[in-house]
Amino acid sequence: MVTSVTSFGRNGLSDWLIQRFSAVVLATYTAFIVIYLVAHPGLTYQEWSGLHSQLWMRIFTLIVLLSNVAHGWIGLWGVLTDYATDRLMGAIALPIRMFSMALYLLVALAFIIWGVQILWGVN
Amino acid sequence: MKKNRPVNLNLSTVQFPITAIVSILHRISGMILLPGVLLLLWMLDMSLASQASFDTLSEWLGNPLLKVALWAILAALAYHFVAGIRHIIMDLGFAESFESGKLTAYISLVCTAILVLLAGVWVW
Numbered sequence: 001m002v003t004s005v006t007s008f009g010r011n012g013l014s015d016w017l018i019q020r021f022s023a024v025v026l027a028t029y030t031a032f033i034v035i036y037l038v039a040h041p042g043l044t045y046q047e048w049s050g051l052h053s054q055l056w057m058r059i060f061t062l063i064v065l066l067s068n069v070a071h072g073w074i075g076l077w078g079v080l081t082d083y084a085t086d087r088l089m090g091a092i093a094l095p096i097r098m099f100s101m102a103l104y105l106l107v108a109l110a111f112i113i114w115g116v117q118i119l120w121g122v123n
Numbered sequence: 124m125k126k127n128r129p130v131n132l133n134l135s136t137v138q139f140p141i142t143a144i145v146s147i148l149h150r151i152s153g154m155i156l157l158p159g160v161l162l163l164l165w166m167l168d169m170s171l172a173s174q175a176s177f178d179t180l181s182e183w184l185g186n187p188l189l190k191v192a193l194w195a196i197l198a199a200l201a202y203h204f205v206a207g208i209r210h211i212i213m214d215l216g217f218a219e220s221f222e223s224g225k226l227t228a229y230i231s232l233v234c235t236a237i238l239v240l241l242a243g244v245w246v247w
Contacts, residue, residue, distance in 0.1 A: 045170075048171065065164075075153045075157075114168070115164060119171075
């Protein structure tokens with residue numbers, strides 16, 4: 001079974017490392033947002049949009065969105081190549097994997113573009 | 124034929140070790156988060172587009188259905204976060220034996236349970 005063609009970095013070690021680095025970025029952002037929201041009960045639109053209109057927050061959030069896409073790609077690929085296999089599913093496995101990865105790529109591109117539009121649309 | 128021959132892999136008697144359960148839950152929570160982050164991005168959009176959409180989102184968050192959906196996503200996120208940190212700790216070379224793996228698996232489940240409860244309190 002040829003599976004490396006749909007992996008994220010076309011190389012297992014590179015995928016492994018990207019998954020860890022992106023995980024650290026995602027965990028940092030998650031902790032940051034949770035702490036921010038807990039520290040600002042009764043958050044107003046002014047405070048929230050003020051945070052997101054700063055350049056560092058836009059860059060941070062965009063890096064998070066890109067990390068999320070890479071992390072999700074590697075995760076989905078790992079799950080598909082473990083369970084959507086010829087041995088478990090027969091000939092339908094390959095179309096399922098290809099369709100899933102293609103759908104993921106489309107949604108991921110839309111996700112990034114939508115995110116840029118959200119972040120740079122804040123006044 | 125020998126009557127007392129062993130029965131191999133009687134699946135009804137095979138139990139997943141706790142480490143396997145923690146591992147499969149990490150995968151399941153990850154798969155939940157794939158569509159889950161779309162809802163979170165949609166909420167970010169609503170919260171930032173304008174004062175009006177911010178207010179609309181606050182109002183919608185009073186809807187029990189959205190509360191349950193958000194709580195489910197936060198629960199998956201909490202689990203994936205905790206289990207991910209466990210992974211990174213092991214990648215760094217700590218707690219790699221089966222015994223310590225079992226211990227950190229239990230600790231992960233307890234930490235997640237606390238976070239999921241707190242998330243529930245926060246959402247409601």
